[in-house]
Amino acid sequence: MLYWAVICLIIAIIAGILGFGGVAGTAAGIAKVLFFIFLVLLVISLIANAVRGKGPKI
Template sequence: MLYWAVVCLVIAIVAGVLGFGGIAGTAAGFAKILFFIFLVLLVVSLLANALRGRGPKI
């Protein structure tokens, strides 16, 4: 999912440089949504790992 957020960000930057305002805004909005979804999943994953209480396998 982080890959798609980065792809949308690159599309937004390229579209913004070329002057396509609508496309850039849409791609940037989509990238923001994917970024925040990824961030929430990261926090949930870290909390689940911390609450599980097991150490790393060595």
Template sequence: MLYWALVCLVIAIIAGILGFGGIAGTAAGFAKILFFIFLVLLVVSVLVNIFRGRGPRP
């Protein structure tokens, strides 16, 4: 998911440079949403692993 957020960010930057403001804004918004979803899933995953009491798998 982080990969897709970075792809959308790159698309937004390229569209912004080329002058496509609407597309750049949409892609940047989409990248921001994906990034925050990634962060929430990361925090949930870390908390689940802490409360389960297991360490990382070898």
């Protein structure tokens, strides 16, 4: 999911440079949403592993 957020951010930057403001704004918005979903899933995963008592795999 983080991969897709970075891809949308790159599309937004390129669209902004080329002058496509609407496309850049939309892509940046999508990147923000995907990034925050990624963060929420990361926190849930960390909490679930802490509750189960599993340590990180090395």
